Every structure is written in structure tokens, then in C-alpha cells.
Amino acid sequence: MAWRFLTEVVKLPKDRLRVTVLASDQESFDLWKNQEGVPEDRIIRCDVKDNFWTMGEGAGPCGPCTEIFWDTENDDLGEDRWLEIWNLVFMQHYRNDQGQLENLPIVCVDTGMGLERLASVVQSKENNYETDVFGSLFDGLHKIMTDAGIESSQDINATPHKKIIVDHLRAMSFLIADGVIPSNVGRGYVLRRIIRRALRSGNQLGFSKPFMTDLYPYLLESLKDGVYPEMTARQDSIKGIILQEEEIFMSTLSKGLALLEPTFKQKELAVSKQVPADIAFKLYDTFGFPLDLTCLIAQERGWTVDLVAVEKLKQKQQEQGRASWKAASSLMHSKTQEWKEQRIFPTFSGYQQSMLSGQPSTVLASQSTEDGTGDMILAIEPCPFYGLGGGQSPDTGIIKLANGSEWRVVDVFLPYERGLAIRVQPLAEDALTEEDQLCMHKGFQVTTFVDVARRESVAAHHSATHLLNAALRKTLGKPIMQAGSLVEPERLRFDFTHGKPISPDQVREIEDWINTMALQSVQPVINEYPLQKAIDMGSIAVFSEKYGDIVRVVDFPKVSMELCGGTHVDNLSKIYPFKILSEGSVAAGTRRIEAAVGQAASQILIEQDRMVTRLNQELKAYATSAGNGLDLKVNRMKDQVAELSRQNSRLLERLVKSPSSIPPKQGRLSLGLLSGGSAIPVRIHELDASIQDQDYYSKKANLVKEQEPEAVHVLVWNENVMVTLDQRHFPAMHAGKTLKGVLDQIGGGKGGGQPQLARGKMTDDHAFEKLVQLLDCAAHSSH
Incomplete structure (x- = not known):
């Protein structure tokens, strides 16, 4: 099929193609030998290094491969004149952690062909970047550089930095469109590296301000015929995240260079x-x-x-x-993988309200957690306890064994796909009895009781996340993407892509819309559909999630429609009232909203109302014709605090500049290697320890240093010690190291700081007396 596509569809001349196979793969050799247009001298046998594909150095599927090469006919390139344009991997083995090969139960051919590489062949270009695929991007970059006053050549091969920028822009944009968010872990870190390498190249070209988003329209121009409509639909989110990363990187780059520059010196x-x-x-x-x-x-x-x-x-x-x-998870999941091999696949029955209380289930498998708690892990059929993930916290409840003993369900989890396990612990203080253990063996029946009140509260918060997702898209006016969620009985947490804070007015608009929808008492329509049909219907999907061929759609008609496997309210009125508790940033380009609904929100609102009533009484703030009394009172108090702060700053400045009633002790002190072995002039100042403002001491240190820069100053109050010095007079000294030397000589302590100012503490409050004893000329106290 690969050969037919290249020679009959793309119409590449057969005499400019050759193939490689693994030396030991005689079957592939014979297949190529029998293929019309492939003479035996164009079938090259290669070693494992070249023609055995693996997933890096670790464990994973692998197998021999065969490759098709194009002859560029460029003799100057030597062996590199042959360009690989197709690779077919026979995925038939699995390499385990010990490096041993095992046969896979299901084999396949993993085939790959580079679009740009083949385009370069068809268009007779020397490399991918000269093809029309990249043309508009390079034209756009040239224009942006020219507009920024940066010298730019039309020759795209003049610098590798241009190639990095246009190539990485495509990669980062598609990753973000698919729901990947920049972070410092996992795939998010891969994305961040891609973005920052492109930005570093921009920096090398001369860009000092964000520029990548200006290039995005040229990326859309290169994706012709609407092949990737999501790149246009989500461009605001994509550009917002890239811009945020650019702004962060500007700061990060300067910090990194500041750390590296001294290293190079x-x-x-x-x-x-x-x-x-x-x-x-x-x-x-x-x-x-x-x-x-x-x-x-x-x-x-x-x-x-x-x-x-x-x-x-x-x-x-x-x-x-x-x-x-x-330590936290292995005990829980240790043996459940054996259940997968035994094909233990429990059915989740908890969508049906009738199954939540007093329903019989059969034990399919059980195991001890072996962590000393006495807990057990069970697989039961059917299982009404929710633990299917999706951000929804698992159910809790009770199971009653055949002997009447009751055990508390404390966790529900998915150890493997289609697996469902519950962790239970005895209600009684007694450890696991032999009778209880017998009643948990395979085939025994248990009676299940889901904590219905908790489930209903969780369901209300889960339905509210769907409305919040819809409200954010409506209010922000652009296609935000869900970046994570957590649904609990008392609150919900929703992460989404957005590059700036939500304004107070937008927060109110979101709350008002959700509460209005809730009061309309809309009932959900929940059905299963083929994935593509669900998407075509307009269902919102989390693009970072993996979905099966058949998906569950939760539709609150004319309000929200999403793909979701979680549990929900039977009427939206149960999420009223909805209250946003906080909104803030959790990562570059990612915001987080926490909210509460129903009874949880009502309790919060009641407590807030009580607090306002109490403040009104304590502050004697009463409503007036001018507005809310508490608002007016608080604003006046804020003004008063600001004025007091200004007065305090002025008084502090006067206090710092006023001469001390106790003249400093002066003399010379040797600090060994810290002072080059010679004695240095030292001034010891005893400060008033009753002053509570810590800025006073730092400002006092700066003042005495400015007044007498040719001496090292040691300031003392109680057990506190501060050292300051002027590095123009003492270029070889460091205040932090000097402080350590001083503390070592007067009996110990701890502290540290910057080259010009350091602060520490003695182990007692006799620092001043001990320091005076060190001076060679302690008698000169009058100076």
C-alpha cells in the first residue's frame, strides 16, 4: 500500500526509491523482492540500531521496521543523499522492564509518512521549510520582524531561528487546541519547552516583546480549506495562553541569564x-x-x-x-491487576435511584490492603457506588455482610478500564474477623447502602460545573477550554483556559445567569450516542479526555450539553443558590473558580449575612440615603488607615534620622579570611529594641552605612544582629559571610543575607556586650 501510494498516486519514479529492512527479517526482504519495481540491489539489510523501532529506552511495544528512501541525487550529501519518506513498523513484540522481548497478543503495522517531507520531494525542494506549507508563515515572520525594526532576510535558510519559530508555533498551537496547558510536569512541560525554545529563538533574532500571537493569523492562512476548523474557533484561547507564556518567559529569561552570567565569569x-x-x-x-x-x-x-x-x-x-x-497508593491497587487478567468487570448501577439503598450485590473478588488498617478491597456486581472519575469525588456508604456485620465504604476507584473497586473498613473497632473475611469471599452476597445525602450534594455540584462551563463561554465571549475539575459535597472547583482575571462584573453576570437557569427547573435528558454524533449535536467535550465509541450525553435543554459519565440532579432547581467563592490563577493561562451550590451555598450566605449584621452593629454602620452604611463605614476606615500609614512613614523617617542617645562603639576587628587576615574598622550600634516596626532597623542600617561607608557597621537590639557594609569600600567582603564570622566569634547563632546587608540572631540577648569585648579599642566609646 505504501509503495502503491508513492508510485501510483504521488507518481514518484521507482528508480529513485530504495528500501531498508532488518537484516534478520527475511519475510520483509522477500515481500520487497517480489514487489514490481524493487530490484534486489535496492533492498538494504540494516542492523537493529537502524531498523528495530522501540519506545525509547523503557518498556513498551516494539518491532522490526522497513523504510522507504528517496534519492535526492545530491552527491555532496554523501550517504545523506537518501531521504527517508516512509516507515512501517511491525508491532509484534513487547519489551519488558528487564529488556526481554515478549510476543504481543494482537499485532499491527504502525505506519508513518511525513507530510512536509513528502511535499519537499514532490515540489523538488531541498528541505521541508522551502515548501508551500510553510510559505505564509515565513512571509508573516519576515513582515513582523520588519515592522519591529529587526533586520530580516527573505532567505529562510539564513538562520535556524526562523525555522524553529514557525515549526514550534504550529506544534504549540495544536497542543493547546487539544487541551494541553503549559505546566512544569508531564505533557504540559513538553508544551512549555516548545514555547520557550521558540521564544528563545525570537530573542536571538532581536524580539524584546511578545510577538508569537502576531504570527498566528499566518498559521491560519497556511491551514487552507478549513481542514482544522478548531484552530480558528479556539484562536482566542490559544493566543491568550501563548501570550501569557511569552510574558512569563521574558521574566524567566532575564532571571535565568542573571543566574548564568556570573557562572560564566x-x-x-x-x-x-x-x-x-x-x-x-x-x-x-x-x-x-x-x-x-x-x-x-x-x-x-x-x-x-x-x-x-x-x-x-x-x-x-x-x-x-x-x-x-x-506509599499512598500501592497497597490499594497492589493485586487488582490480577482481577483484570481474570476479566472481573463490575457493572456500575448507581445511575438508578432505586439501586442506592438496600440492594443486593455479589462479591466477585476481594483482597486485604496489607497496610495494617484491616481495610479490604472488594469488587461487587452490580456496584452502585460511584468511582468512575471525571473529577467527581467517589461515593461513600455502607455494605452489610451476610453475617450482619456492617462495613463502611471509604473509597471507590477504577484500578483498570471497566474495573470498579471499593475500599471498606469495619464499623466496629474490632479487626477483621474470620467470619467477616469468609463473608467477603467470591460468591457471597452483600447489601449496599450509598450515602444518598452526600451523593445528592455531589450531584448538585457536578450539574453546576456544567452550567458554569456554559456561563463562562457565554460571559467571556470566547471558547474557553476546561482544564480540570473537582466535584465534592461542599464545593466545586473548575479550571479553565483564560489569560486574565475575571472582573467583578463578569463574576456577578455568571452567578446571575446560573441562578436564573436554576430557577427555571430544567430537567436533564441523558442518553448514549456514538461519539461523532454527540459532537455533531453540539455536545461539549473535554479535549484532554479519552472517549470510547459510545458516549453518555448529559443535556439540560437550551442550557448545557456535555459528554459526561457522572451523576447529576433530576432538576436544576436543586443547584439553587449558586455562589462563586473565589476566582484566581493556578498556572500561566489557566484560571480557577471555586463555588458552592444548594444547601452548602445557603449555609455560606447565611454566615455571611450574620457577619454583616454583626459588623453593622459593632461599627454602628446603618443604611443611609447615601448608600449602604457598612460600605460607607469601611471606606472611611480604609481612608483613615491609609492616612495613619502615611503619618507612620513620616515619623519613621524622622526616627531613623534622629541621632542615637548611645554613641556607637568603634574599633577594629579581625575576621580572618573574611577580612583578608587584616583588622577592619567596625562600628557597633545598640538600637532601641522597643520599636516594633522592622523597617526601622533596615533603614537605620542604610543610614549609618551612607554616613560612614569606610567602616563595617554592626547593629544590635536584644538578640538580633545586623551587618551592613559598602561594597565599594569592601569589594571582597560579603555581609552574610561577615555576619556568620561575627556570630561564630561571639558564641554562635544563625543568619544570612545579601552582600551589603545581612541579619541574624544570637542564642541569647547579650550580643552587644560580647561584640564590645571583641573590639581592639573598646575604650574609644566616646567616638
């Missing part, structure tokens, strides 16, 4: 020219600076990065996180 690293692992890891871990970007910047300076050591630091951090995760 360290004399002790001048020979090795290698960025230390701790610096590279700090950039990655603290500032979200991609490691490959650090390597790129280092390479530009002729430096390298100790990647092996960085990987060890990353692995150490991952192992710590993995260990804590395993």
Missing part, C-alpha cells in the same frame, strides 16, 4: 567551561527553565552542562516523590 570554572549541575537544576526546578535551553545558551558561550549530574538530581527528586506516592 567564575574563574574556577574557566578551565572546565562546564555549568555546574546545581545551577542547571535550579534553573529547571525553580524557574521552569528548560534544560535544553540552558544547554543552548551554554553552547553559544562554548560551554557545556553536566547533564549526567543534573539527571541524578532530577532522579533523586522524582524518586522522593515516587516513594511518597507509592
Whole structure:
């Protein structure tokens, strides 16, 4: 099929094609040999390195492959004159963690062909970027650079930075359109790396301000004939996220360069020219600076990065996180994978109200958690307890065993697809009895009781998330995308893509619309449809979720329609009232709303009303013709506080500048290596410890340093010690290290700080006396 497509549909000449196979794959060799137009001398046998496909170094499906190459007829390229344009992988093995190959129960051919690469062949171009696929993007980048006053050549091969920008713009835009959000973990981090590498190239070209979103219309122009309509429909969200990342990266890049520049100047690293692992890891871990970007910047300076050591630091951090995760989850899920092999697939029956109380179920499998709690993991058929995920918190409840013993359901989870397990613990304090254990064996019956009140509260909050999703799209006027959700009995949490805060007026508009819809008492219509039909009907889908061929659609007619497997109210009136509790940013380009509905919201509103009543009484704030009395009172108090703050600042400035009643002690002090072995002039100031404003001490330190920059100043109050020095007079000294030297000499303590100012504490409050004893000329106190 691959050969027929290339030679008959695309009409590539057969004499410019050749193929490769794995040396040991005689079957592939024979198939090619029997293919018309493939002479034996154009079938090249290759080793495992070239023609055995794997998923990197780890475990996963794999197999031998055969490839088709195009002859560019460019002798200057040597062996690279042959361009790979097709790859067919025979996915027949699975490589386990030990590196051993196992046969897959179901085999397939995983085939791939590069669109741009084939376009370059058909259009007789030397590389992908010269094809018409990229034409409008390069034209757009050239125009944007020219408008920004940046010199730009029409030759797209003049610099690799242009190629990186246009290629990465496509990648980032499609990822965001599919629901991937930039973050510091998983696929979100892959996206962030793609964006930041493109922005770094922009920086190298001369861009100092965000520019990627200006290039987006040219991307749409390159996607002709409406092949990807979502790229147009979601352009506001995509551009908003990219712009947010650009703004963050501007700050991140300056911080990263500020950390790297001193590294490049360290004399002790001048020979090795290698960025230390701790610096590279700090950039990655603290500032979200991609490691490959650090390597790129280092390479530009002729430096390298100790990647092996960085990987060890990353692995150490991952192992710590993995260990804590395993401790929390392995006991719960340890043996349930055996259930999958036994084809234990419980049916969820909890959509039916009649199944929530007093229904019999049969035990399909059971196991102990082995964590010392006495808890058990059960699979029961049918299972009315919800634990299907989708952001909805699992059910709780009770199961009654055949012997009458009652166990509490504390968790419900999906250990594997179509699997459903409940974690139960005894209501009584006694540990698991032999009789109870017997009654949990396969084939025994249990009676189930779902916590209905909790389920109904969760369902109300889940239905409210659907209305919130619809309200956000309506209010913000653009296609926001859901980025996560959590539904609990007392609240809901909804994450969505949006690049800026929601205004108070928009918050009120969202609340008002949802409450209006709730009061219309709309009943849901819930049905199952083929996935594509559901999408065509207008159902909202979470693009980061994976759906089966048949999906469940929850439709509140003329209000909201979404793909959803969760539980919902039978009437929207049950979500009234709806109250937004908070709105804020959780990541670049991602906002979060927390809200409460129904009884949970009513309780919050009642408490708020009581608080307002109490404040009205305590502040004697009464409604007037001018408006709400509490508002007026609070605004007046805010004005008073602001005026008092200004007065306090003025008084503080006068206090700092007023001469101390106790002259400073002066003399010379040797701090060993910190002072180059010589004694340095020191002034010890005893400050008034009764002053509560901490700014006073810092400002006092700056004042005495400015008044006498040729001395190191030590300020003391109670057990507190502060060191300040002027680095123009003491370029080789560091206030933090000097403070440590001082504390070591007077009996210990702890502290640290910046080169010009450091602060610490003694272990007792006799710091002043101990410091005076260190001075060579303590008697000169009159100065």
C-alpha cells in the first residue's frame, strides 16, 4: 500500500526509491523482492540500531521496521543523499522492564509518512521549510520582524531561528487546541519547552516583546480549506495562553541569564567551561527553565552542562516523590491487576435511584490492603457506588455482610478500564474477623447502602460545573477550554483556559445567569450516542479526555450539553443558590473558580449575612440615603488607615534620622579570611529594641552605612544582629559571610543575607556586650 501510494498516486519514479529492512527479517526482504519495481540491489539489510523501532529506552511495544528512501541525487550529501519518506513498523513484540522481548497478543503495522517531507520531494525542494506549507508563515515572520525594526532576510535558510519559530508555533498551537496547558510536569512541560525554545529563538533574532500571537493569523492562512476548523474557533484561547507564556518567559529569561552570567565569569570554572549541575537544576526546578535551553545558551558561550549530574538530581527528586506516592497508593491497587487478567468487570448501577439503598450485590473478588488498617478491597456486581472519575469525588456508604456485620465504604476507584473497586473498613473497632473475611469471599452476597445525602450534594455540584462551563463561554465571549475539575459535597472547583482575571462584573453576570437557569427547573435528558454524533449535536467535550465509541450525553435543554459519565440532579432547581467563592490563577493561562451550590451555598450566605449584621452593629454602620452604611463605614476606615500609614512613614523617617542617645562603639576587628587576615574598622550600634516596626532597623542600617561607608557597621537590639557594609569600600567582603564570622566569634547563632546587608540572631540577648569585648579599642566609646 505504501509503495502503491508513492508510485501510483504521488507518481514518484521507482528508480529513485530504495528500501531498508532488518537484516534478520527475511519475510520483509522477500515481500520487497517480489514487489514490481524493487530490484534486489535496492533492498538494504540494516542492523537493529537502524531498523528495530522501540519506545525509547523503557518498556513498551516494539518491532522490526522497513523504510522507504528517496534519492535526492545530491552527491555532496554523501550517504545523506537518501531521504527517508516512509516507515512501517511491525508491532509484534513487547519489551519488558528487564529488556526481554515478549510476543504481543494482537499485532499491527504502525505506519508513518511525513507530510512536509513528502511535499519537499514532490515540489523538488531541498528541505521541508522551502515548501508551500510553510510559505505564509515565513512571509508573516519576515513582515513582523520588519515592522519591529529587526533586520530580516527573505532567505529562510539564513538562520535556524526562523525555522524553529514557525515549526514550534504550529506544534504549540495544536497542543493547546487539544487541551494541553503549559505546566512544569508531564505533557504540559513538553508544551512549555516548545514555547520557550521558540521564544528563545525570537530573542536571538532581536524580539524584546511578545510577538508569537502576531504570527498566528499566518498559521491560519497556511491551514487552507478549513481542514482544522478548531484552530480558528479556539484562536482566542490559544493566543491568550501563548501570550501569557511569552510574558512569563521574558521574566524567566532575564532571571535565568542573571543566574548564568556570573557562572560564566567564575574563574574556577574557566578551565572546565562546564555549568555546574546545581545551577542547571535550579534553573529547571525553580524557574521552569528548560534544560535544553540552558544547554543552548551554554553552547553559544562554548560551554557545556553536566547533564549526567543534573539527571541524578532530577532522579533523586522524582524518586522522593515516587516513594511518597507509592506509599499512598500501592497497597490499594497492589493485586487488582490480577482481577483484570481474570476479566472481573463490575457493572456500575448507581445511575438508578432505586439501586442506592438496600440492594443486593455479589462479591466477585476481594483482597486485604496489607497496610495494617484491616481495610479490604472488594469488587461487587452490580456496584452502585460511584468511582468512575471525571473529577467527581467517589461515593461513600455502607455494605452489610451476610453475617450482619456492617462495613463502611471509604473509597471507590477504577484500578483498570471497566474495573470498579471499593475500599471498606469495619464499623466496629474490632479487626477483621474470620467470619467477616469468609463473608467477603467470591460468591457471597452483600447489601449496599450509598450515602444518598452526600451523593445528592455531589450531584448538585457536578450539574453546576456544567452550567458554569456554559456561563463562562457565554460571559467571556470566547471558547474557553476546561482544564480540570473537582466535584465534592461542599464545593466545586473548575479550571479553565483564560489569560486574565475575571472582573467583578463578569463574576456577578455568571452567578446571575446560573441562578436564573436554576430557577427555571430544567430537567436533564441523558442518553448514549456514538461519539461523532454527540459532537455533531453540539455536545461539549473535554479535549484532554479519552472517549470510547459510545458516549453518555448529559443535556439540560437550551442550557448545557456535555459528554459526561457522572451523576447529576433530576432538576436544576436543586443547584439553587449558586455562589462563586473565589476566582484566581493556578498556572500561566489557566484560571480557577471555586463555588458552592444548594444547601452548602445557603449555609455560606447565611454566615455571611450574620457577619454583616454583626459588623453593622459593632461599627454602628446603618443604611443611609447615601448608600449602604457598612460600605460607607469601611471606606472611611480604609481612608483613615491609609492616612495613619502615611503619618507612620513620616515619623519613621524622622526616627531613623534622629541621632542615637548611645554613641556607637568603634574599633577594629579581625575576621580572618573574611577580612583578608587584616583588622577592619567596625562600628557597633545598640538600637532601641522597643520599636516594633522592622523597617526601622533596615533603614537605620542604610543610614549609618551612607554616613560612614569606610567602616563595617554592626547593629544590635536584644538578640538580633545586623551587618551592613559598602561594597565599594569592601569589594571582597560579603555581609552574610561577615555576619556568620561575627556570630561564630561571639558564641554562635544563625543568619544570612545579601552582600551589603545581612541579619541574624544570637542564642541569647547579650550580643552587644560580647561584640564590645571583641573590639581592639573598646575604650574609644566616646567616638
